[in-house]
Amino acid sequence: MRFLFSAGDPLFDEAFDFMSMMTVVVLLKVVVAFVVLLVSVMLYIWGMRKWIADMQNRVGPANAGPAGVLQTLADGIKLFFKEQSIPDSADRPIFRLAPYLSILPAFLMFCVVPIGGEVEILGRKTYLQVAELPIGAMFILACSGIAVYGVMLAGWSSGSKYPLLGAVRASAQVLSYEAAFGLGMLAVLMRAGTLSTREIVNQQQWVGMESLVRDWFLLPAFLGFAIFILAAIAETNHPPFDFVEAEQELVGGFVTEYTGIRFAIFFLAEFMNIITMSAVATTLFLGGPSGPAIWPDRFGAGGWVNGTVVPVLWFVAKVLLLTFCTVWIRASLPRLRYDQLMALGWKWLIELAVLFVLYVIVDEVAQAEGWNRAIAIPLALVGGIAAYGVLYLCMPKRGETVEEFR
Amino acid sequence: MSDTTDTNATDADDVALEVDAGEVASATDNSNATQRLRGQTDEGAQKLTLSEKELVLTGAPWPEDDLGDTMLINMGPQHPSTHGVLRIMMELDAEEVVRAKPVIGYLHTGMEKTAEELTYVQGCTNVTRMDYASPLSNELVFCMAVEQLLDIEGPERAQWMRMMLCELNRISSHLLFQATNGMDIGAVSMMIYGWREREESLRLLEKITGLRMNHNFIRVGGTAADLPDGWQRDTLETLAKIERGVHEYDELLSENPIWKSRLLGLGIISTQECLDLSITGPILRSTGFAWDLRKAQPYLKYDEVDFDVVYTTNGDVYDRWRIRLEEIFESIKIVRQCVEMMPTGDYRTQDAKITPPPRARIDESMEALIHHFKLFTEGFKVPAGETYAALESPRGEIGCYMVSDGSAKPLRMHIRGPSFYNLQSMGPMVRNALVADAVAIVSSVDPIMGEVDR
């Protein structure tokens, strides 16, 4: 038999033995990943507040720790000791359960992200990645879909109206954007021809500047990247798509009735999601840990520094860049309206994503079969657009009366 | 600058008559629009006429059985974007507002009653707290009413100072609107930027009046004190900062597709509806009706300065936002002219019954001491009569109806708060909008609850 997850990891080249170092390595990786994620959330919240304060001519957190870096921790401690109140009309078991449901998928999704190359821990070779699945990309999709439960159940179980509105919004939003999210990923999966995140990263290995253009999926799947980012922002309820909490409209949405550490956990989950999504986007489109070796004359191209440390640094740098962009978006854009979000998702993103996937398919097949791409791709696109045109013509127009089903 | 905005420099009477040819004329012939409007408001009132008592009696604010798919939701009085303690009862169909009704009174402090207890000397400290975003307009309208009853007019310098301060206050009020409006639509940085420039204007006001808000600076017969040393430099510097900041708002939002898609064509109201519902100020001007009391019925020295009445023609939320943005520039223009043209001389009427004597005179003159004592103990008496003074506050026509019975305290002091009347526009505007739109629309009405409830 084989161990359920981590099938592709060199750790499991030997037969799995429960009572061996293998278990220790696996547990170690899980614990370290969790701690790293927690700390990075802490730093992200601090960095976000500093960045956004800078963009708004403010100082930002300054008192807890040097330059306020411990502010998140201080907030966490404060929230931990605050009273936990549960409304009378709340559904107590689910109300208590919901925060944990929201944090679990954020962490699980991070598990399949390759952070670095192969390392040796406790005499065992393994990937710098909690779990290497043959179906890692599908796993990401599954986790992002499950994440809605926390929000949805929190809103419903609070037993009041604004949270309920938030929950209804959340479920519709995640369901709608799940499709665009998946289609955005699909372009990369088509190009890579695999579902394994490790494989995808391996295909984006750095071999010089040309790999930035040719091997990284950023340009070969550029539209997929744009759609993926938009959908990821929507799925993580990040401004300008933060309808689920939308303070000005729904007070606090699903977290309105939450206090104390439960409230903190929701926000931990939300920010963890942003980091995880940045990491996933890095993996799929920006080559994950790949990047030029630093000072190969001194450290060697495949030595300890350039083989283990530098990839991790590249990965962190890319994730930082993406998270900075999320903060920049947060600072610059007003919030959309809910129906505009849904319209964007259903009327634009999904259509574009389908067309783009069509293009990628034809491109890949044409390459494999040796067709003339200059003819095949335009033909396919014309066909796709024609199909949309037919659908559009079938739709009832504004002002047209349609016989209603009663 | 967007092309939806246009400025008009022609004489106000002409403007009124121009517009008259179009929409205003329909006011008189009972057109369908008028009928439809009234029908709507009445119908809206009918269903939501449940008084608070009924709500308490039914327990939950929502009798779920009768209303089917719709849900009644209370936005406010404690809600992050209802501007103080406004409560809006909304009937929602999913997220669409079927009807809405503002419920007010949560900030009712009985200021009109208090005014009857305070002398005319103390009165300014009371009225200045009504519209706390533009306190100087309140003080000015109160003082204008008292001055009409006393039949005095402040000295030239006082008039110019009042005008300058009111325009500075209009700037700070509109900057507050820019901030809160940005916040309501989720533009967080806009809120901070709006605050940033507002702080500059408040700092200038603080320098002049000693307080950031509720200044108690405009007094009957003039102002409390002269402008401080170096006020020209401070004012010009502040104006430059504000101008730079407001250009930044323009850059940040005017062309932003999200901002435009949120606001364009939202919460449309027509001139006819505005006139019918007694709505004044930027909301009225956004419908293409360039009515501004500063031009139409000039008070202070507004007829001596050069400025334009900003108006737009679409009557939507975007236009109201835009108007307030442009009005900041117009106010800056006026303040610059005030700095240039400020006359010298007394800044408070020298009627010894109304103005306390110079402090140096107290030790020298027995009469001065007696006047000083009388003024600060029982105040001054105002001849019996009644009057209505009106001026253009940042939110519209603010009026003061004052009745005196000849004593040192008003018999009745009524403030016609523009926010109070402008709230009536909410019903027609919010109908069929989404919850998020309702927030934007409420924000564009820019109600100040201190003035609504008084």
Place this chain on the structure above:
Amino acid sequence: MSDEVREHDHEGTADAISDPVAAVLVERFGGVFRDSCGQAVVYLDRAQLAPAVTALRDDERFTMLVDVTAVDHLTNSTRPLPDGVVGERFELVVNLLSHVRNHRVRIICQVPESDPTVASLTPIYGGANLPEREVYDLFGIHFDGHPDHTRILMPDEWDGHPLRKDFAAARVPVTFKGDPSPR
């Protein structure tokens, strides 16, 4: 407004009225004109209020009802009033504005304490809705035909009407150390 004569309490008869709108009101609805601080004021019988306001809107191009308020003259019953006006306890004050003519006029109705009822102006000008509710709430003057005749500022279970002169103003006592009794 500024070029008009600033004179206090100038009373005029129908033939000497400088204000054209007031003249119409005096003529058609039997009002009494008074120039108050240079502003045109017409005292009307309360039964004439609604028809007069309708006439102003329809015939005189008065586009906006600016304000509706009331005054309690309980402590001021001997106030000077123009001839032909019998002072009652309450006065209902309606300010109207014609944007077209850039002209204001004020109508004052005497409302007796025994029957504080006036026909509502809301069917004529929608903008009278909230201020009439406010007057009802604070003075207890009823408006016939108002679509939503409820309290607006005070709680529903409140007794009395606060802006009436016989309704004592509440005070929150201020405490001082040197004077143990609250003041």
Place this chain on the structure above:
Amino acid sequence: MGLLAEITPDITANYYLGLAALMFVVGGVGMLVRRNTLIMFMCVELMLNAVNLTFVTFAKTMNDAHGQAIVFFTLVVAAAEVAIGLAIIVAIFRRRQGVTADDIDQLAG
């Protein structure tokens, strides 16, 4: 590990099939017992999943991918069924303000 192996049985395909049978029966009984149409729907999903489990089990025992391929079709059908079914429930609720199966007897005459 050795101890664990001794006390636990070797899991054969019959275990999975037995579990699937149990699940199917629970779903079926629930379908008959419950009156809330939403829960009846969920019971149908249970039964479908019991079938899925048997398909996957047979795919494993026979080392044949066809069994797993069939599961995809089941899933798609289930999704379509839920979409339509829930839409019907919503439509019924709009008219009748209830989702109890016994109330929906209009077709019976």
Place this chain on the structure above:
Amino acid sequence: MGLAKGFGVTFRQMGAANRVTVPYPQQKRDKPERLHGRHVLNRYEDGMEKCIGCELCAGVCPAKCIYVRGKDNPEDHPVSPGERYGFVYEINYLRCIHCDLCVEACPTEAITETKLFEFSFANRQDAIYTKDELLVDDDGRAQRMPWEHWEGHEDTHTSAWMRATSSGGRADYENRVNWSGELGVGVRAPEQGQHAPAAPVATVATDATNAHGSDDHGQAHH
């Protein structure tokens, strides 16, 4: 394109040069001279109290937050130079609205406002400042209560509003401040006037008072 402009605006703000907020308790902005803060009761240079217990301040206070009781000065060691002195003087800061009418009303410049406003009361009793607490100390500085937060120099310029309003709106009196001697400060020469530099500096002739003296009789309005 519009989007990019917005992003440009926010990006431009990055960089420490244009911060508009300050880390507050550690760093404070300069307060304008006229700021209405909490009151102090002043004393003459010889240590006598300026308050004469006339209750004008209490009378004009719209919030009714001042409580004053005057008493005849004890013959052996008088508290104030006049006949009477403020025996009890209390201000309830839970009510005070800092309108500064009391400062304008005080005939002896006894009560002025500092620029201190950073109170943090722990109870309602602390909010009632008694005469002992309001009175300046032996150096003429405001006393620092345990619940107040202020830096050393924030209690200067306590008389700015009094000076600003002292001319009663008359341009001729702009520069003439009836500045009685003050503990720790002494008889200050009239400080820089409150008028605009654009205005001609009013030279106060000795007969200026006489020229306007008749105004003080003030014709009754009607």
Place this chain on the structure above:
Amino acid sequence: MEAVVFFVAAAGVLAGALGVVLFRHPVYAALSLVGSMLAIAVLFLQQDADLVAIVQIVVYASAITVLFLFVIMLLGVDRSEARDTGHLFQRAAAVVLGVAVLVGIVGIVGNKWVAGTPASSAPLDDPRGGNVRAVAEVLFTDYIWAFEVVSVMLVIGVVGSVVLARRSRQIAAARQREEVSV
């Protein structure tokens, strides 16, 4: 090891299934359904069906059950259903029938009625690399027509549900008028 995983997952499956049937509250029932589905996904993984397991989670946990919950919240039917006292006979009959079916199935399974020979037309891949490719090949070769038909059916289902759940403004307005007149 396999036994441990199996028994834990089986317990989860059954608990979830019983939860669906026994919980009065639809939300709890839906959550039980999710639990049951997740446990089944574990069993799928156990049997080398990685892709099916993940698709199971994507489709059931994050789409179908979310839809259920959405409808429950939307309709506000989240109160417990009325006790159906009138159907005691039906309940007893259902349980008896269920037991009978169970006995039947177990009997058949015990008799190895379906123990056929392994077909080797599309053998599952080596478990290490997953079997995505094998399943995909079967799907897109042998079952390509079924695949297309099912996808069309899904589209029809989506359109149909939109049409069903849509409520025209005219109808809403008519309903409102009724309310007002009543």
